[in-house]
Every structure is written in structure tokens, then in C-alpha cells.
Amino acid sequence: MSSAIDQHTLVVAEIVDAETGEPIEDARFFVGVGWLEASKGYSWQDHTITKCTAGKLQWPRDGRQGYDVQCIRIESPGYKPFVTVPIARNHAERIPDTATVVTPGQPVKLTIKLQLDLGIVGRVLTPDGEPARSAQVGITQDCRSITLKEGQLSNTTFWQYDNGQDIWDPPPLVQTDDEGRFALPDDLPPAGIVVAHASGFVTKPLAEYKAGDDLKLHPWGRIEGKLDWGVLPNAGVRLCVQYLNEAAPLIRYQKEYLTTDASGAFVIDKVPPGYSSFSHQVSEASHNWYGHPYQSVLVEAERAPTRFTLGRSTSIVGHLPAGLDYANITVRYAVNGHDGSTAYELFMKSKVGKLYRSPPVPVAVDGSFQFDGVRPEHYQLTVERRGRRTTTRLGGKNFSVRTLPDDEEAKPQDIGEVFVRDIPKAAVSSNPAAVRNQR
Numbered sequence: 001m002s003s004a005i006d007q008h009t010l011v012v013a014e015i016v017d018a019e020t021g022e023p024i025e026d027a028r029f030f031v032g033v034g035w036l037e038a039s040k041g042y043s044w045q046d047h048t049i050t051k052c053t054a055g056k057l058q059w060p061r062d063g064r065q066g067y068d069v070q071c072i073r074i075e076s077p078g079y080k081p082f083v084t085v086p087i088a089r090n091h092a093e094r095i096p097d098t099a100t101v102v103t104p105g106q107p108v109k110l111t112i113k114l115q116l117d118l119g120i121v122g123r124v125l126t127p128d129g130e131p132a133r134s135a136q137v138g139i140t141q142d143c144r145s146i147t148l149k150e151g152q153l154s155n156t157t158f159w160q161y162d163n164g165q166d167i168w169d170p171p172p173l174v175q176t177d178d179e180g181r182f183a184l185p186d187d188l189p190p191a192g193i194v195v196a197h198a199s200g201f202v203t204k205p206l207a208e209y210k211a212g213d214d215l216k217l218h219p220w221g222r223i224e225g226k227l228d229w230g231v232l233p234n235a236g237v238r239l240c241v242q243y244l245n246e247a248a249p250l251i252r253y254q255k256e257y258l259t260t261d262a263s264g265a266f267v268i269d270k271v272p273p274g275y276s277s278f279s280h281q282v283s284e285a286s287h288n289w290y291g292h293p294y295q296s297v298l299v300e301a302e303r304a305p306t307r308f309t310l311g312r313s314t315s316i317v318g319h320l321p322a323g324l325d326y327a328n329i330t331v332r333y334a335v336n337g338h339d340g341s342t343a344y345e346l347f348m349k350s351k352v353g354k355l356y357r358s359p360p361v362p363v364a365v366d367g368s369f370q371f372d373g374v375r376p377e378h379y380q381l382t383v384e385r386r387g388r389r390t391t392t393r394l395g396g397k398n399f400s401v402r403t404l405p406d407d408e409e410a411k412p413q414d415i416g417e418v419f420v421r422d423i424p425k426a427a428v429s430s431n432p433a434a435v436r437n438q439r
Contacts, residue, residue, distance in 0.1 A: 005058075007105040008065045010087055013057040015074055018113035023055025027076040027114070030168070031059065032083070033067050035096075036142060041190040042071055042083075044143040046168035057112070068092035069099060079114040080186050120184040120209070124176050125216045126199040131180030132217060135197035138173035139187050139206065146171050146194055148243060151220065151270035153196045200301075201272040221271040222305035223297070225278075227264040229311045232351055234264030238281040239310075240290040243272050271299050271306075278310055280352065282343045292335055292347035293356050295376040297403045307406040311355075313373045314401060315412040320367040320383065325426040328386050329394070330360035331369050331418070336380040336398055360386065365426070370412070376401045383420050395420035 005012065015027040030049040032042025050061055057074070060066035069088045075081045086099035087108065095101060102108050120139075124132040136153040140146040147154045155170040176182045184193075189207035193215065200217030209215075227234040239258045260266050268276075277296040282289040297308045316333075320326065334357035337344035347353045356377055363369050363383075383395040399415040 005105065005107060006063055008060050008063065009058060009105060009107045010066050010070075010089065010102045011057065011059045011072065011084075011110065012107050013110035013112050015052055015055040015057060015076070015112050015114065017079075018115045021113075024052075024076050024079070024114060025055060027052040027055060027057075027074055027079075029057055029059070029072050029074045031067065031070045031072055033070050040142040042142070044073065044168065046143065049168065057110075058107075065104070069094070069096065074112055074114065076114060078117055080117045081188055082112055082114055083188055084110070084112075117186050118211075120186050120193075121211055122182060122209070123212075123214050124180045124182065124195050124197065125214050126197065127217050127219050128199075129216070131178070132176055132195075132197045132199065133178050133180060135176040135180065135182075135195055135217075136173060137176060137182045137184065137193065137195050137215075138171055139184060139191050140171050140194050141187070141191035144168055144171045146173065148194070148196060148201075148272065151196060151198070151201075153194065201270075203272075218273045219301040219304070220269070221273055221299035221301045223266075223268040223271050223276065223299060224305045224307045225266050225268075225297075225310055227260050227266070227310045229352065229355060232355070235260055235262045237264070239266065240279050240281070241268065242277050242279075244275055244277055244296075273299055273301050275299070282347045282350070289343045289346070291343050292337060293352065293375065293377045295403055297405075303405075308403055309406060311375050312404060312406075312410070313375045314404070314410045316371045316374045316399070316401065316415060317412050318369055318381070318397075318399075318415040318418055320363060320369075320395075320418050320420050320423075322367050323426055324367065324420070324423045326363040326365060326367060326423070329363045329383065329420075329423065330386055331363060331381060331383050332358050332360045333371065333374070333379045333381045333399075334358070336378045360384065374401055376403045381415070381418060383418060385423075392422075394422055 015024045016022060017024055028049055028051045030046055032044045034043045036043060059072060069086050069092055071086050072084045073081055086096045088095045088099040088101050090101050090103045100108055124135040126132045138146045138153055138155060153173060155173040172184050174182050174184060187206060191206040192203050193206060193209055194203045195215050197217055200219045202215055202217050227237055237260045241258060258266055275296045276299050277294060279290045279294045282292055295310055297306060299306045356375060358371055361369055378400045381397045381399060382393060385392045385394055395418060397418045401413060404410055
């Protein structure tokens with residue numbers, strides 16, 4: 001803590017033991033910003049990690065201005081972490097209802113009492129109800145995530161600051177004893193407990209876990225997939241697979257460079273129950289350029305193996321409001337992505353990208369439309385009026401096409417009504433046959 005409060009200071013605090021009131025000498029703090037969602041919480045900025053001196057905290061540090069809205073996480077070995085309410089600068093554009101509003105240079109003054117960490121203890125059971133010996137158990141959260149690969153958990157730190165700056169410790173990861181029991185340091189929601197064992201896998205939100213509870217594993221799933229892009233080669237295509245589950249934020253199941261065989265097929269064992277999301281390598285110049293097309297499949301251990309076709313298409317139907325004049329009105333779709341993104345732009349220009357967008361299709365006189373051969377992805381539908389020299393956008397809608405298991409029949413998916421504007425009402429015809437013939 002500096003000797004003087006400068007013009008940017010937002011918070012000063014004393015960090016003390018809740019029982020004794022004595023300063024905690026080895027405390028440290030860092031900042032979180034940008035609430036992501038209920039399952040992830042704040043994005044923790046571990047480059048802001050600062051060691052407290054004699055239990056004193058001051059933020060921002062070194063004459064910096066801090067963020068418009070931030071919360072502060074305080075940690076010390078042997079104590080349960082503490083997170084402040086949001087702290088907002090008085091000129092911030094968006095201030096949460098729960099925030100303490102502060103004028104820079106006139107900081108809020110806090111006494112933060114850390115509680116001793118009693119830990120998290122419990123037991124892991126196999127799907128058959130037996131103690132799971134040597135199961136891996138960890139806690140994962142945003143910016144401090146555990147990786148799941150080929151049935152094994154890892155908390156390896158993948159990078160370090162070049163200048164030796166402290167970074168957030170890897171997430172805790174332990175093994176169960178012969179009775180399937182484990183002990184972990186406690187933490188704060190949102191976070192998730194994640195368990196992997198030869199017999200199965202399970203996750204549970206930390207907020208829903210009660211100390212001493214048994215965690216029963218679900219059997220591993222298995223994926224037997226194949227790629228079918230029809231007019232394009234399906235062999236030797238690089239894919240990336242990632243497991244996503246809201247119960248444990250940012251647990252990653254990832255197998256880099258998964259490559260389809262000569263028939264376009266691929267197999268993955270020890271797949272956790274839930275959604276596995278696939279994407280293909282947009283550019284061979286960089287293994288990081290994954291993301292399009294993006295397709296998810298639901299893996300259920302009870303249905304093992306899960307068989308599906310990556311790129312299996314279906315029909316999409318929808319309609320615009322009835323009773324309008326749809327002369328020269330067309331609809332088209334394309335993968336919904338971030339304009340300006342290198343991977344997205346490369347994908348849209350690629351041969352594969354052409355399979356994930358459509359030419360303009362006329363709208364029928366009753367406002368209905370249909371697309372055939374639409375592959376699973378997230379799309380943006382666009383409604384346009386096409387003139388002799390100009391094309392005007394009139395409306396649109398986002399929609400997603402879900403993945404069908406191979407044993408499920410493909411039926412047209414109805415995306416419902418699409419918003420439009422500036423279309424005049426249609427002329428009423430007294431000849432029903434003439435109206436039908438305009439389709």
C-alpha cells in the first residue's frame with residue numbers, strides 16, 4: 001500500500017483474521033471484470049495479482065485508473081477466499097444495482113475478515129456404487145479451468161508471464177484414497193467440482209455440493225462419427241472436439257488434430273455425458289483457427305455408442321407475416337459469425353463455407369419459404385427486397401439446426417415467423433387458384 005492516496009484510488013482495506021482480528025501478512029488480491037453469466041461469474045484478471053503488505057490493500061495500484069466496474073478477490077493460504085461486491089467508478093456507463101459507487105481519489109474503506117478454510121471433503125463412487133479409488137477430483141472456474149483429455153484431468157498451466165509476474169495458481173486437483181475419499185480447499189461459486197475415473201465422469205456446481213456428499217460417477221460415453229460434406233472430400237479432415245457443461249464452467253475436453261480416416265469416420269472413447277462440440281480447422285496455417293462449422297452432439301452413456309454424421313443436412317421451413325406483398329422479397333441464410341474475424345472470413349470464402357450459406361430464395365405468396373440441405377450450425381436468416389439496382393434488408397432472425405443421431409429420422413425444422421418491416425399489404429384476389437399458382 002502506498003503511503004498516500006492518489007487521485008485514482010477506489011478501495012483501501014485491511015485484511016484480518018475473522019477470529020483474532022490480526023492482520024493477515026501473506027494475503028494477496030486481484031480483480032475481476034465483466035460478469036459473464038451465472039455459471040462463469042467474473043473474468044479474473046490474474047495480471048493484477050498484488051501481494052498485500054502488512055494486510056493492507058489499495059486498488060488501483062501504481063497510479064493506474066482501474067476499471068469502470070470491478071470486484072476484488074482476496075486470498076491467503078489456509079483461508080477461504082473472499083470477493084467484494086462490484087465497485088464502480090462514479091462515471092461508469094453501466095453500474096450494477098449491487099455496486100458500491102466510488103469517486104476516484106475518495107476510496108471506500110473496508111475491513112475484510114477472512115474465515116479459516118474448513119475444506120471440502122467427500123467420497124466418489126463408481127457407477128456401480130463402489131468406492132472409486134485413485135479418481136481425480138478438482139475445482140474449475142472461469143480463467144482457472146481444468147482440462148479433460150482422453151479420460152484424464154489436467155490442471156497444467158499452459159503459459160507464464162515473461163517478466164516473472166505472479167499468475168493465479170493452477171486449480172486444485174487431488175486423487176481419492178482407497179475408500180474413494182478426497183479433500184480439497186474450499187472456494188466460492190460460481191465454480192464446479194469435476195471428477196474423472198476409469199469407470200466414469202461427473203460434474204457438480206460447487207453451490208449445490210454439500211460437504212460429505214457422495215459423488216456418483218456416470219459411465220463414459222463413446223462417439224462413432226463420420227463426416228459427410230457430400231461434394232467435398234471427407235477423408236483426412238482435421239477436427240477439434242470440446243466438451244461443454246454449465247455444471248462445471250469451462251471444463252474442456254479437447255483432442256487436437258483429430259483426423260477423419262479414409263472413409264470420413266472417427267472414433268472417440270471416454271467421452272463425458274453431455275454435449276460434445278465439433279469444429280474443423282479453418283486454415284492449415286495455424287492449428288488455433290478452429291470454430292467453423294460448429295456442430296454439437298448430445299452424448300448419453302445410456303445410448304453408447306453415440307453415432308452421428310457431421311454435416312448431415314435437413315430442411316428448414318418458416319414464414320413471414322401473412323397478408324403482405326412478397327413480390328421481389330427473398331430470404332437467405334449464412335453461418336452466424338463475427339465479421340472481421342480471421343477464421344470466420346476464411347471459412348466463408350472456403351469450399352466448406354459455401355455449403356453453409358444459401359443463395360436468395362423467393363418467398364411464396366403466403367409468406368412461407370423452405371431451404372433444403374441445411375447442415376447443423378448457428379445461422380442468421382436475412383430478408384431482403386431485391387430491386388433492379390439495389391438490395392434492401394428488411395428483417396431477419398437467428399436460428400440453429402440441431403444434430404440428429406443417425407437412428408433419428410430427419411424431418412423439416414420449423415423456425416417460425418420472421419420479423420420484417422416496410423412491406424405493403426398484398427392485394428386481395430378473388431381467385432384462390434390464382435393465389436395457389438403464385439407459389
